Amino acid sequence: MPDYDFQQLSPYDLEILARDLLQAHWGVRIESFKTGKDGGIDLRYATATNKVIVQVKHLTKCLNQNRNGCILS
Numbered sequence: 479m480p481d482y483d484f485q486q487l488s489p490y491d492l493e494i495l496a497r498d499l500l501q502a503h504w505g506v507r508i509e510s511f512k513t514g515k516d517g518g519i520d521l522r523y524a525t526a527t528n529k530v531i532v533q534v535k536h537l538t539k540c541l542n543q544n545r546n547g548c549i550l551s
Contacts (some may be wrong), residue, residue: 489513489536493520496534508532 487495490513493529497510498519509522 482535489534492536493534496532497521500532 484492484495493510497508500523501508505525506523509524511519511522518533520534521532522533523530
């Protein structure tokens, strides 16, 4: 697999990439929102009985990392 430098993406572009990957993986349509005050909601998938909220973080450095990704604290 090629080496991609995701740090080069803007925060908005990273949100769109995350949305597109989740949509492809889950096979559903996911809402995204404009940049600005969003109450911590970057992406959302909702049905009558379920709601999934996604917050995308554009970090340039992790304090620690495990198999699930970056650990913030």
